[in-house]
Amino acid sequence: MAKFSCTVCDTTYPPDAEIWHCECGGVLEMTDLPAFDRDAIIKEDYTLWRYRHTLCLEKDEHIVSLGEGFTSMLEINIYGVPIHAKAEYMSPTGSYKDRGASVMVSHLNSFDKLRWVVEDSSGNAGASLAAYAASVGLKTRIYVPAEASGPKLSQIAIYGAELHTVEGPRSAAEEAAHEATNKDYYASHVYNPLFLMGLRTFAYEVVEQLGWTVPDNFVFPVGQGTFLLGAYRGFQEMLAAGIIDRMPKFFAVQTRACDPIFQAFRRGFNDVQPLAAGRTVAEGIRITDPPRGRQVLQALRESEGTVLTVTDREVVRAQRAMARLGLFIEPTSAVAVAGLRKLDKMLDDEDVTVMPLTGGGLKAPVAS
Ligand SMILES: [Zn+2]
CATH class of the missing domain: 3.40.50.1100 (Rossmann fold)
Structure with missing residues (x-):
């Protein structure tokens, strides 16, 4: 039976408890979720609710859907790197959220x-x-x-x-x-x-859209790191269910103006130390003290990935480079694209690399 489990003290709470953190102050995660089952997918539902069997909702009448999920996966080449770009900005409100x-x-x-x-x-x-x-x-x-x-x-x-x-x-x-x-x-x-539970569907979709194969790398723009963490949890579940036989590597990209996860990763810390934030065009990831930072660092290390930083100048250039491919994304989303230039040396030519295009360009003024 699914339950909320504290990531600090392991206290558990029933899934219908109206709580958002543990009494000890620790963040909670949903655990003991139903096993991912390919046969249980509702194939005629082209939203994330096709994976309804993993989402622990008792009654269909409670589903609140505006057509989210099952976003397109585009094969592009940017900075010489072949990428499967998952167009999350096509979501109902324009972002993966x-x-x-x-x-x-x-x-x-x-x-x-x-x-x-x-x-x-x-x-x-x-x-x-x-x-x-x-x-x-x-x-x-x-x-x-x-x-x-x-x-x-x-x-x-x-x-x-x-x-x-x-x-x-x-x-x-x-x-x-x-x-x-x-x-x-x-x-x-x-x-x-x-909320975190819903983000796991990103991983399911990637594997299904790649013909039930596992990609080699993921590249995410990271502020709170919850999208990366949700996807990571989704892959862990699919590994446990025998759907995939290995985990992909997870790469996080932050801006130099606000890089607490980069700093903690580089120094070998288990927890993120809060930092003061500078100004950046990537306002969506200007996060100085991510509450789930510990779990994000763990996912990056376990998957043998890493964290990179980019400058605002590189972000603005990356946003423009994507627009020249016909893909108008917001600066926060372009952070991952900018990171690709530096990541290139760490990827093999044959690798399958997936990057979410997290938010649409109309979300923010165009920086110059
Ligand atoms: Zn606790």
Whole structure:
């Protein structure tokens, strides 16, 4: 039976408990999930709900779907590197966050009497939650840093969310949201284990779309690192179920202006030390103290991957290089593309490398 398990003290909680962290303060993960089963896939469903058997939702009537998941995988060549680019920006609200929001809001939809949820976000997660919550009449209160990009703020607002802009660093918005959780449920894309659970579907889709083969490498832009972690968990499950016979390598790319995971990895630390953040065009990954940093570092090391950093200049160039291929992605997403140039030497010519295009270009102003 699936349950929430604390990553620090191993305390467990039932899957319908309305909690977002352990009593000890540790982050939770959903464990004892049903085994991944190829025969249980709903083949005529072209959303992530084709993997419904892994998502622990009791009743179909609670599913909240706007058509997320099963995104296209494009074969491109960028900087001389052949890449399978998974077009997550084609998601209903324009970013991969819809995977987590759809699964989390479906579970919240099964809870009795939940009327309000709160979240803090640099933009994409807030927009995604606001959309899914709006579709079932759930009210949202979203705390965003005042410097979040205009298009993202407009997107959150048009879904009807109550938008609170918070001056100061990204962490100030998180603190404001934590305070609000005294009375309302915290539908956090970072802390909430139901959100993380939805991100695993990315791994399932990649393997299915590659004809049930495992890719060699993954390259992610990393701030909180939850997308990388969710995908990693998905691969672990498929390995346990005998669907694949090895794990891919996971590579994380951060910006030089905000690179706490890079610093901790390089120094051999098990935990991420909070850092002050500089300015960067990649606002979506300007995260100084990722709560799941320990698990992200572990995944990178276990998979024999690494962490790289890139400059804003390289990010802007990468965004433009992708646009010349007809792919308009936001700067945060272009961070992974910029990392490819440096990663090239670590990849074999025959390798299958997958990179998510995490968010669309219309999400942020175009930097020059
Ligand atoms: Zn605990």
